[in-house]
Amino acid sequence: MQSNSAAARPVSYKLDYIASSKLPTPWATFEIHIFIDRATAKEHLMLTLGELGDGAPVLARVHSECLTGDALFSQRCDCGAQLESAMQIIAAEGRGALLYLRQEGRGIGLVNKIRAYQLQDAGADTVEANEQLGFPADMRRYDLCKPMLDRFGITALKLMTNNPRKVAAMENLGIEVAERLPLQVNRNAYNENYLSTKAAKLGHWLKERL
Ligand SMILES: Nc1nc2c(ncn2[C@@H]2O[C@H](COP(=O)(O)OP(=O)(O)OP(=O)(O)O)[C@@H](O)[C@H]2O)c(=O)[nH]1
Numbered sequence: 601m602q603s604n605s606a607a608a609r610p611v612s613y614k615l616d617y618i619a620s621s622k623l624p625t626p627w628a629t630f631e632i633h634i635f636i637d638r639a640t641a642k643e644h645l646m647l648t649l650g651e652l653g654d655g656a657p658v659l660a661r662v663h664s665e666c667l668t669g670d671a672l673f674s675q676r677c678d679c680g681a682q683l684e685s686a687m688q689i690i691a692a693e694g695r696g697a698l699l700y701l702r703q704e705g706r707g708i709g710l711v712n713k714i715r716a717y718q719l720q721d722a723g724a725d726t727v728e729a730n731e732q733l734g735f736p737a738d739m740r741r742y743d744l745c746k747p748m749l750d751r752f753g754i755t756a757l758k759l760m761t762n763n764p765r766k767v768a769a770m771e772n773l774g775i776e777v778a779e780r781l782p783l784q785v786n787r788n789a790y791n792e793n794y795l796s797t798k799a800a801k802l803g804h805w806l807k808e809r810l
């Protein structure tokens with residue numbers, strides 16, 4: 601007999617693990633792992649270093665794709681510097697994980713992010729620009745992190761983030777956030793307003809001065 605409680609059970613996120621290899625970087629040789637979300641056709645990545653499944657909290661970064669910042673050195677945001685810094689910090693610890701989630705532009709995609717930048721060039725802030733395009737301020741989801749973390753037996757994190765939503769999202773997934781480590785790098789003249797808006801409207805824990 602079907603019980604009503606089945607409907608209330610959280611649906612586990614379906615992500616297929618595909619393959620792993622070594623990834624030498626300037627700071628350490630990580631293992632890189634590729635997953636595919638067949639529902640969205642997105643390819644999500646994870647870098648790992650060291651033994652992770654022993655129950656001790658894992659130093660981790662949950663990073664959202666930002667092509668302009670991560671690959672093209674954009675100074676409009678802090679993403680590229682955060683990515684590099686997180687990889688360096690994990691390398692120095694000799695143990696950790698970086699989840700690279702393909703949710704560009706806080707989930708609106710690259711085309712709409714550049715449209716949002718165009719609106720920001722005309723005076724909108726990062727939240728207003730999303731809203732003018734008909735999107736919420738932040739469309740990202742983090743439930744896909746659970747199967748990625750589960751694969752390596754990771755149950756607790758030392759999470760590098762300034763974003764309170766990420767901490768709450770991990771805890772909602774049953775992942776303990778044993779520690780929250782700030783990741784404030786590359787505040788500059790170009791991203792000053794962006795970072796201030798994130799603190800004021802999205803609740804990020806950001807100090808005005810580094
Ligand atoms: N829509 C939109 N997305 C942006 C903008 N600037 C950066 N992004 C995206 O925002 C995401 C990064 O989010 P952030 O809020 O900077 O940082 P976070 O990852 O939530 O928080 P931290 O863990 O503290 O870095 C990436 O997907 C970027 O592509 C923007 O002006 N508009």
Ligand SMILES: [Zn+2]
Binds near residue numbers: 670
């Ligand atoms: Zn960025």
